[in-house]
Amino acid sequence: MSAATVSRAVDHLVEAGVVREGAAVVAGTRGRRAVTLDLDASRGVVVGVDLGATSTRLLAADLVATPVAVRELDTATGLDAPDLAAWLAELVLALAEGSAPLLAVSLGLPGAVQSDGPVVTNANNLPQVEDPAFVRVLRERLGVDLHVLNDADLALLGEQSFGAARGAAAAAILTFGTGLGGALARQGVLVQGPHGVVGEFGQLPVGPLGTRLEHMVTGPGIMRRAAEAGLALSSPADLFTSTAPAVASMRAQFDGALVIALTAVTVAAEPDVLVLGGRLAPSLAPHLPAYEAAVAHHVHCTPRLAPAALGSYSGACGAVVAALRGCYRDLGVDEDALGDVPMGAALDLDALEAVRA
Amino acid sequence: MSAATVSRAVDHLVEAGVVREGAAVVAGTRGRRAVTLDLDASRGVVVGVDLGATSTRLLAADLVATPVAVRELDTATGLDAPDLAAWLAELVLALAEGSAPLLAVSLGLPGAVQSDGPVVTNANNLPQVEDPAFVRVLRERLGVDLHVLNDADLALLGEQSFGAARGAAAAAILTFGTGLGGALARQGVLVQGPHGVVGEFGQLPVGPLGTRLEHMVTGPGIMRRAAEAGLALSSPADLFTSTAPAVASMRAQFDGALVIALTAVTVAAEPDVLVLGGRLAPSLAPHLPAYEAAVAHHVHCTPRLAPAALGSYSGACGAVVAALRGCYRDLGVDEDALGDVPMGAALDLDALEAVRA
DNA sequence: AGATTTTTCTTTCATCGTGCAATCAAAGTC
DNA sequence: GACTTTGATTGCACGATGAAAGAAAAATCT
Known part of the structure; x- marks a missing residue:
């Protein structure tokens, strides 16, 4: 030009x-x-929401992604679809209250989001959100643009924009929480299929008797398998600290399954960076070089493994980015240029801590 | 417009x-x-080559992909890199002889092709092609545009253009030959990483003791595992015809590994069609509905499984398409429009049979 | 201080691709 | 032979673009 x-x-x-x-x-x-x-960043605010199976995080930010307000609380799992939507809408509006007008909201859910609708499926850990009433009521209550996406997709978007995968053209994430989530991005854009199953590597039947990978590497599965083996783990993290011989065998199974997942992600998208997120990620962090070596044993080009730099806020940060992209698209920004969300200051854990106070 | x-x-x-x-x-x-x-389709011809570990196929076609000449012969595996290149160049030039001027050649190899160079790695079944001299000598001898790609990538391109994946926006292929090849395409274009490992699902360490998936579902691996179990199979196809109880157990292992591969492809790219090619594909064809059901058990959106419509010529046909795209790119055709190669008549097995005579 | 140089932004002008509308061309129908 | 229908082309106006020239603002030189 x-x-x-x-x-x-x-x-x-x-x-x-x-x-x-x-x-x-x-x-x-x-x-x-x-x-x-x-x-003019103060013309409006957007809110990004990460609605998890156990906890929910909301982040309000201005038009250059500078955080304005943040909130974290337990998900109201006891409510039915319309009430959960009303509860969430109330939280979003309260968070944006007093700031500039609310322009857009993005929401991450622990389930597969089909691109048309949006229709939510496979939300085993928070089944209410599959009810079409949930999104409908939420839309009505908010009265602004609402984008609904998979939580792992948003976490990857967050890490790509501000975190461990910053600057990587090809990136991927695996989130070890209540379930195993995953997402892929190539050339800076998320890989999304019409049914939202891209990245669901937890479904691979790699265990004995066709056990799914998800059950071998996430919290509830680990606890259940430990109980079956007569082991008393106080938390899944014990798998990485305990030195009991019986634990070592379970740990080996975990490692085997994890390496399969990492290898599968590698051959699926050949990412430059593979981010590990979710509650279990801190336990994995010390062992990343070993896992990297194990993957290198199977494919001759291994992604860099990195823990999520935004911690548990990857998803909420990614939701802010998604909401901002919606705003900029409405302003007429070219689709190819949407990858570069304007940024005021760096959005990191320190910045979030600052607005929490 | x-x-x-x-x-x-x-x-x-x-x-x-x-x-x-x-x-x-x-x-x-x-x-x-x-x-x-x-x-003006007769302004020149292109040649597509599928250089396999055991056999080689060459297909010459005009500028609207109408086949002009075809040739199939055993690969001269005994030759070193420069001699193999000379041997192949001779075949290509002989096939194009007498037709309009040769404009471009595309070559598929059984190995990972890095996008820069091209550098070939992981060609365990035809190691000569990893020698940089191979591509260099071939380029010199041919004297025209030469594109080198992975054979599975080209097979998918062929099936997308003329075969079982025609019209599918998202498609994938798994080829069961000497090794397990794989390729993914989204929105009509191949997914290619800089190191060429995308689609290498054979590397997944899913078997007992970390055995790779490739060894559990391809010919040599099946024969070796059968021999270890004291079974005398006369060919890998026997796995699907024999009724011996010992074979049934091996068959179950094969099925388990195959379903993992199919599921991995599904969550990697969410293809509309998953093509199965290679020598073993005909044996698998009768069981595709069963495999489809098995995959559906793990992910709620299953690709349609289809045998390669171009049989053993998927790769050569895909190579022709790749060569034509090179020609049209040189003519100034927009990158987005290259997906639509102009086609004269349908390119199918009957058309190939016709030019062979 | 005033002239000069350097850097940045704006204006002028010619060009190009585009779409609308009118026109031309070729065929069938009345 | 006149009318209608369908398809291709031309005339015209519009908007986006870039090269080149000009204007503005700051530092440096004489």
């Missing part, structure tokens, strides 16, 4: 009020000063 | 000699007859 075209484009944006001229740059070269441009 | 713009664009193409007006259409509606346009 020539300078002339840029100049004219900026004129239009300033006229539309989306952008305004900022402070002149102070640098000491000679010649006329360049004019800085600021997005 | 308005009619006016199309008219002007066609003027340019006719002037450039790429296209010419064809016979007037004969239909019986009233009004002026539409003008048909023909690509």
Whole structure:
């Protein structure tokens, strides 16, 4: 694009009020000063929501992804679909209250989200959200643009934008929580199928008697299998700290299943970075080099394994990014350019901690 | 695009000699007859080559993919890299001899092809091609555009263009030959990573003691495991015909591994069609509904399983498509439009049989 | 201080691709 | 032979673009 075209484009944006001229740059070269441009970030806020099976996180941010408010609480699992939607809508509106007008909301759910509808399936850990009434009531109550996506997809989006997968063209995530979630991205965009099963590597029947991979590497499955083996683990994390011989055998099974999952992700998308998230990720972190070596034994090109840099907030941060993309798309931003969400300050755990207070 | 713009664009193409007006259409509606346009398909030929570990197939076609000549012979496995390249170049040039000038050649290899170079790795079943001299000598001898790709990638391209995956936006293939090959395509384009490991589901360590999936579902692996179990199979196909109880147990292991592979492909790319190719595919064909049901048990959206419609020629046909895309790209065709290679008649097994005579 | 240089932004002008509408061309129907 | 229908082409206006020239703002030189 020539300078002339840029100049004219900026004129239009300033006229539309989306952008305004900022402070002149102070640098000491000679010649006329360049004019800085600021997005009018305070024209509105978006809210990203990560509705988990056990806990829910909400993050409000302005139009350059600077966090404004954050909230974390237990999911109201006892409610039915319409009540859960009303409960969530109330939280979103309360969080955005007092800030600039709420422009868009993105919501991550622990289930497969079909691209049309959206229709939610496979939400075994929070079945209420499969009821079409849930999304319908939520839409009505919020009264703004609502995007619904899979929680692992959003977690990957968050880590790609601000976290461990920043700058990686191809990236993937596996989240070890109540279930095993997964997502893939290539050339900076999420790989999404019409039925939302892309990344569901937990469904691979790799265990004895066709046991699914998910049951071998996530919390409830580990606890159940330990109980069956007569082992008393106080938490899944014990698998990595205990030195009992019986635990070692379970640990070997876990490792085998995990390496299958990591290898499957590698040959599915050849990511530069494979992010590990979820409650179990901190326990895995010390062993990542060993897992990397194990994968390298099977494929000659291994992704870098990295723990989620945004911790339990990957999904909420990703939801903010998804909501912002919706806003920018409405402003007429080209589809190919949506990958670059404008960012004010860095969005990291410190920034989140700051707005919590 | 308005009619006016199309008219002007066609003027340019006719002037450039790429296209010419064809016979007037004969239909019986009233009004002026539409003008048909023909690509000048005889301006050149391309050759697609599928260099396998045991046999090699070459297919020459004109610029609208109409087959011109075909050849199938045993691979000269005894030769070193430069001699193998010379042998192959001779075959390609001989096949194109007498036809219009040779414009491009595409070559499929049983190994991972890195996008830069091209560098070939993991070609365990035909190690000569890993030697950089192979591609270099081949390029020199041919003197035309040469594209080198993975054989499974090309087989999928062939099946997408002319075979079982025709019209499917998302498709995948698994080829059961000397090794297990695989490839994925989304939105009509192949998923290719920089190291060429995408689709290598044979590397998944799913068997007992970390045995790779490849060893459990392809010919040599089956024969070796049968021999270890004291079974005398005369060919891998016996696994599907024999009724001996000892065979049944091996068959169950095979099925388990296959279902893992199918499920992995499904969650990797969510294909509409999953094509099964390679020498073992005919043996699998009668059991596809059963495998489909087994996969459906694990993921709620199952691809349609289909045997390769182009049989052992999927790869050669795909290579022709890849070569044609190279030609059209050189002509200035937009990258997004390359998916639609112009086709004269249908390219199927009957058409290939016709040019063989 | 005033002239000069450097850097940045804007304006002018010619070009190109596009779509709408009118026109031309070719065929069938009345 | 006139009318109708269908398809292809031309005339015209519009908008986006880039090269080049010009204007603005700051530092440096004389």
